[in-house]
Amino acid sequence: MNPVFKIILQRLALGLLTLFIVSVVIFTAVNMLPGDFAEAILGQGATPEAVAAIRRDLGLDQDPVTRYFQWLAGAVQGDLGNSFAQANFASFVGTEGSANMASVANQIGPRFWNTMFLAGVTALIAVPFAVILGILAALYRNSAFDKFANMFTLTSISSPEFFLAYILILFLAVLNPMLPSLSNIYADMGLGERLEKTLLPALTLTLVVTAHMMRMTRAAIINLLASPYIEMARLKGISPLRVIVKHALPNALAPIINVIALNLAYLITGVVVVEVVFVYPGIGQLFVDSVKIRDIPVVQACCLIFAGAYILLNLTADIMSILSNPRLRHPK
């Protein structure tokens, strides 16, 4: 078998194993809650009978291992349980339709795609921007432009997301009304309008993730510039831009792709704060709201999704860096 294929399979298996263990960690953490779900739903004034009834309904009278596998089996099939907050609401209304509303999967579904849309728009802006900036900084290294880009990216990466978000809102939405400061996105919205409302959060996230990618691109290219074949290309009389784009960049691609994937993974954390600032109806906002009202099934599910995406992107970074290594791609 091709060794690359084997390594990739190994990594995939390792990723699945990690995801499994992470789900155990999440489940265990949630089970450390004092009392249990039933008491949490009913509040302190609940009668023992009512608590027992709910426990039976939710399957809480079984032992934790059984419950874990039930939850996992459900999660794999896309059934993430019922939301407490919505369940309370549903029990007040008491109709079939509202019981359907209570399922976590129904709540997360549309929001998940909104978040993916935001992350996608961010990646489309940030990746070319960062790579071009990095190439330019490598081309004109130690110039005023390089120093300025370095300072700017360092500043933007070390500021909290909400600071960048409010600065952008201040200048692009309030003082110069060009973009909307609230991202109230709903399902049947045209792509243009949706893009316009997503642009400000996407720009904020771009500022957050650009720095690493730009610095890594610059460092990877500069590292290569000392090698003999670059010297040769220079002596042939090729222009500096061509030396970098044609000769240095392909060999610097592995670390660059790696850092891009890692930063997209970082987006997942950044998305939470940015969604809250812009009231963007994504999964991060749902997560924070659920944390505040202790809606455990939603918290659990969101956590699992975030961790899954994070593991997937880290895995992609791993596999990409293997694939971009020619020695592994063409075994002797």
Place this chain on the structure above:
Amino acid sequence: MSLWMQIVVVLLLCLAGGWAFRFAGIKATDGKPFYRDMPLSVAFGYVLGAVLLVWIVWSYYLSRTLPAPEVNKYFFFRIAIEGFIIFALFAWLFRLLGRSVGTSTTKKLFRQMPLTASFGILMILIYAFLAIFAGLLAPYGQEQIVPGVAANIPPGGNPAMGGNRDFPLGTDQIGRDILSRLIYGAQNTVGIAFATTCLAFFIGGSLGFLAATLGGWLDQVLSRGVDVLMAIPSLIFALLLMTIASAWAGSEKGLLTFYMVIIIAVIDSTRVFRLARAVGANIVVMDYIEAAKLRGEGLGYLIFKEILPNATAPLLAEFGLRFCFVFLTIASLSFLGVGIQPPLADWGTMVRDLAQFINFAAFAPQVASAPLLAAGAIALLTVAVNFVVDWMLHRSSGLKE
């Protein structure tokens, strides 16, 4: 769309200007190599830089001269420019001071220091000073609601604009002095972040060195455990654990803050563990460790007297970066409403409470500046620490390119 057209036109004009600049340079200097060999892109860069500089100066001029309603648009721009110049000036003065005062080692250090690093050191000193003497510097208490003072007084201290001279930065939504809360925020936010980082380093560092020295199954167990914990994004994991902690703490807000310190310290100690273990593993194979083992030294001696002194430099740089991450995590948690709990003054919480005032920026810029002050206080410290760490890493790596 006309805005984009304007930008494109300006860029094209810059390109033409670059060509003209180069052409004029060649003609004026009679073909000096600097102009003759200049690529068009570099000439374009010079002209673009010049245009941006002119634009900034022009906007600043407008911000000083325009009448009242239009000037609001440039208020924050003016503050940013003036702040930048003042900070740069103070950083320069501070570096000058460092170059002429102190021992020969510190003098040498300051001579090689870029302006960004001296700015960072100056800011860290100021924050440390504020945090330590917050009780003496703040005009009011952090939870004190001054009797007879209105809530939501705008910053500026100008009575004509609705301000109050006794409250230069105004009051918040329940009438507490924002200046005092900002100063106390240095104590609470920075202090808690610092304690958390120290705890994370204590846990991660000692476990990492233990794993490196002892190896075997302990190393395997700890390393795999850390792998799993690092597979969950840290802010997400912190939020999950804070949900549980808030249930444990119940109505005791102080206890929740304590739990938060523990939770973030444990999550961040995984990153410290990785580094400590890697650094430790490189040191453990040295001959002097072998010699110490043969002398019959105990584990404590090995870790504290042999490994730790040799691992200080990378750990110190990591401490700065880790502090930034912890500080930003705590600020984010507070901003989301699950971090440091009121009534303690905290910058993240202040931003969240005052955020809606940003929407008034167009007609009352002073009002909008209140939330940005708190957010700016967070950003300034992390930027300062990052500048210093960047410089330290640059120095220690010997990277001169």
